[in-house]
Amino acid sequence: MSKIQDFIHNDIKEHPEAKREYEQVSLNLDASVLIREMREDLGMTQKEFAKYVGKPQSTIGRIEAGSMNVSIGLIDEIANAAHRKVKLVLI
Known part of the structure:
Protein backbone atom coordinates (compact mmCIF):
# COMPACT_ATOMS: atom_id res chain seq x y z
CA MET A 1 0.00 0.00 0.00
CA SER A 2 1.26 3.49 -0.85
CA LYS A 3 1.75 6.20 1.76
CA ILE A 4 -1.34 8.06 0.54
CA GLN A 5 -3.40 4.86 0.70
CA ASP A 6 -2.14 4.27 4.25
CA PHE A 7 -3.04 7.84 5.18
CA ILE A 8 -6.56 7.53 3.73
CA HIS A 9 -7.10 4.15 5.38
CA ASN A 10 -6.03 5.50 8.78
CA HIS A 15 -13.11 9.62 10.94
CA PRO A 16 -15.57 7.16 9.34
CA GLU A 17 -17.68 10.06 8.06
CA ALA A 18 -14.80 11.03 5.72
CA LYS A 19 -15.15 7.82 3.70
CA ARG A 20 -17.85 9.26 1.42
CA GLU A 21 -15.71 12.31 0.69
CA TYR A 22 -12.74 10.15 -0.31
CA GLU A 23 -15.03 8.08 -2.53
CA GLN A 24 -16.31 11.23 -4.26
CA VAL A 25 -12.78 12.52 -4.85
CA SER A 26 -11.84 9.16 -6.35
CA LEU A 27 -14.89 9.25 -8.64
CA ASN A 28 -14.06 12.82 -9.68
CA LEU A 29 -10.51 11.85 -10.62
CA ASP A 30 -11.66 8.75 -12.53
CA ALA A 31 -14.19 10.88 -14.44
CA SER A 32 -11.50 13.47 -15.12
CA VAL A 33 -9.31 10.90 -16.84
CA LEU A 34 -12.20 9.32 -18.78
CA ILE A 35 -13.59 12.60 -20.11
CA ARG A 36 -10.17 13.95 -21.06
CA GLU A 37 -9.22 10.71 -22.84
CA MET A 38 -12.55 10.70 -24.70
CA ARG A 39 -12.04 14.32 -25.79
CA GLU A 40 -8.45 13.70 -26.85
CA ASP A 41 -9.48 10.55 -28.77
CA LEU A 42 -11.84 12.78 -30.72
CA GLY A 43 -9.03 15.29 -31.31
CA MET A 44 -11.00 18.20 -29.86
CA THR A 45 -10.26 21.15 -27.63
CA GLN A 46 -12.36 21.56 -24.50
CA LYS A 47 -14.41 24.23 -26.26
CA GLU A 48 -15.04 22.03 -29.32
CA PHE A 49 -15.86 19.01 -27.17
CA ALA A 50 -18.23 21.01 -24.96
CA LYS A 51 -20.16 22.19 -28.00
CA TYR A 52 -20.16 18.65 -29.42
CA VAL A 53 -21.70 17.17 -26.25
CA GLY A 54 -23.95 20.14 -25.47
CA LYS A 55 -22.36 21.19 -22.20
CA PRO A 56 -20.68 24.45 -21.18
CA GLN A 57 -16.90 24.51 -21.61
CA SER A 58 -16.65 25.39 -17.93
CA THR A 59 -18.32 22.09 -17.05
CA ILE A 60 -15.88 20.10 -19.17
CA GLY A 61 -12.97 22.07 -17.68
CA ARG A 62 -14.11 21.44 -14.10
CA ILE A 63 -14.62 17.74 -14.79
CA GLU A 64 -11.16 17.45 -16.34
CA ALA A 65 -9.63 19.34 -13.41
CA ALA A 82 -20.22 11.57 -27.99
CA HIS A 83 -21.71 8.29 -29.29
CA ARG A 84 -20.05 6.27 -26.52
CA LYS A 85 -21.46 3.93 -23.90
CA VAL A 86 -20.84 3.87 -20.17
CA LYS A 87 -19.98 0.50 -18.66
CA LEU A 88 -19.98 0.18 -14.89
CA VAL A 89 -17.68 -2.35 -13.30
CA LEU A 90 -17.69 -3.27 -9.64
CA ILE A 91 -14.37 -4.37 -8.22
Missing part, protein backbone atom coordinates in the same frame (compact mmCIF):
# COMPACT_ATOMS: atom_id res chain seq x y z
CA ASP A 11 -8.01 8.72 8.36
CA ILE A 12 -11.17 6.74 7.59
CA LYS A 13 -10.56 4.59 10.67
CA GLU A 14 -10.37 7.73 12.81
CA GLY A 66 -11.28 16.90 -11.00
CA SER A 67 -12.94 19.78 -9.19
CA MET A 68 -16.56 18.95 -10.04
CA ASN A 69 -18.61 16.39 -8.19
CA VAL A 70 -19.79 14.26 -11.08
CA SER A 71 -22.65 11.83 -11.26
CA ILE A 72 -23.02 8.72 -13.35
CA GLY A 73 -25.93 10.50 -15.04
CA LEU A 74 -23.73 13.38 -16.20
CA ILE A 75 -21.03 11.02 -17.46
CA ASP A 76 -23.71 9.03 -19.29
CA GLU A 77 -25.13 12.21 -20.90
CA ILE A 78 -21.68 13.23 -22.14
CA ALA A 79 -20.86 9.72 -23.35
CA ASN A 80 -24.16 9.39 -25.22
CA ALA A 81 -23.68 12.76 -26.89
Whole structure:
Protein backbone atom coordinates (compact mmCIF):
# COMPACT_ATOMS: atom_id res chain seq x y z
CA MET A 1 0.00 0.00 0.00
CA SER A 2 1.26 3.49 -0.85
CA LYS A 3 1.75 6.20 1.76
CA ILE A 4 -1.34 8.06 0.54
CA GLN A 5 -3.40 4.86 0.70
CA ASP A 6 -2.14 4.27 4.25
CA PHE A 7 -3.04 7.84 5.18
CA ILE A 8 -6.56 7.53 3.73
CA HIS A 9 -7.10 4.15 5.38
CA ASN A 10 -6.03 5.50 8.78
CA ASP A 11 -8.01 8.72 8.36
CA ILE A 12 -11.17 6.74 7.59
CA LYS A 13 -10.56 4.59 10.67
CA GLU A 14 -10.37 7.73 12.81
CA HIS A 15 -13.11 9.62 10.94
CA PRO A 16 -15.57 7.16 9.34
CA GLU A 17 -17.68 10.06 8.06
CA ALA A 18 -14.80 11.03 5.72
CA LYS A 19 -15.15 7.82 3.70
CA ARG A 20 -17.85 9.26 1.42
CA GLU A 21 -15.71 12.31 0.69
CA TYR A 22 -12.74 10.15 -0.31
CA GLU A 23 -15.03 8.08 -2.53
CA GLN A 24 -16.31 11.23 -4.26
CA VAL A 25 -12.78 12.52 -4.85
CA SER A 26 -11.84 9.16 -6.35
CA LEU A 27 -14.89 9.25 -8.64
CA ASN A 28 -14.06 12.82 -9.68
CA LEU A 29 -10.51 11.85 -10.62
CA ASP A 30 -11.66 8.75 -12.53
CA ALA A 31 -14.19 10.88 -14.44
CA SER A 32 -11.50 13.47 -15.12
CA VAL A 33 -9.31 10.90 -16.84
CA LEU A 34 -12.20 9.32 -18.78
CA ILE A 35 -13.59 12.60 -20.11
CA ARG A 36 -10.17 13.95 -21.06
CA GLU A 37 -9.22 10.71 -22.84
CA MET A 38 -12.55 10.70 -24.70
CA ARG A 39 -12.04 14.32 -25.79
CA GLU A 40 -8.45 13.70 -26.85
CA ASP A 41 -9.48 10.55 -28.77
CA LEU A 42 -11.84 12.78 -30.72
CA GLY A 43 -9.03 15.29 -31.31
CA MET A 44 -11.00 18.20 -29.86
CA THR A 45 -10.26 21.15 -27.63
CA GLN A 46 -12.36 21.56 -24.50
CA LYS A 47 -14.41 24.23 -26.26
CA GLU A 48 -15.04 22.03 -29.32
CA PHE A 49 -15.86 19.01 -27.17
CA ALA A 50 -18.23 21.01 -24.96
CA LYS A 51 -20.16 22.19 -28.00
CA TYR A 52 -20.16 18.65 -29.42
CA VAL A 53 -21.70 17.17 -26.25
CA GLY A 54 -23.95 20.14 -25.47
CA LYS A 55 -22.36 21.19 -22.20
CA PRO A 56 -20.68 24.45 -21.18
CA GLN A 57 -16.90 24.51 -21.61
CA SER A 58 -16.65 25.39 -17.93
CA THR A 59 -18.32 22.09 -17.05
CA ILE A 60 -15.88 20.10 -19.17
CA GLY A 61 -12.97 22.07 -17.68
CA ARG A 62 -14.11 21.44 -14.10
CA ILE A 63 -14.62 17.74 -14.79
CA GLU A 64 -11.16 17.45 -16.34
CA ALA A 65 -9.63 19.34 -13.41
CA GLY A 66 -11.28 16.90 -11.00
CA SER A 67 -12.94 19.78 -9.19
CA MET A 68 -16.56 18.95 -10.04
CA ASN A 69 -18.61 16.39 -8.19
CA VAL A 70 -19.79 14.26 -11.08
CA SER A 71 -22.65 11.83 -11.26
CA ILE A 72 -23.02 8.72 -13.35
CA GLY A 73 -25.93 10.50 -15.04
CA LEU A 74 -23.73 13.38 -16.20
CA ILE A 75 -21.03 11.02 -17.46
CA ASP A 76 -23.71 9.03 -19.29
CA GLU A 77 -25.13 12.21 -20.90
CA ILE A 78 -21.68 13.23 -22.14
CA ALA A 79 -20.86 9.72 -23.35
CA ASN A 80 -24.16 9.39 -25.22
CA ALA A 81 -23.68 12.76 -26.89
CA ALA A 82 -20.22 11.57 -27.99
CA HIS A 83 -21.71 8.29 -29.29
CA ARG A 84 -20.05 6.27 -26.52
CA LYS A 85 -21.46 3.93 -23.90
CA VAL A 86 -20.84 3.87 -20.17
CA LYS A 87 -19.98 0.50 -18.66
CA LEU A 88 -19.98 0.18 -14.89
CA VAL A 89 -17.68 -2.35 -13.30
CA LEU A 90 -17.69 -3.27 -9.64
CA ILE A 91 -14.37 -4.37 -8.22
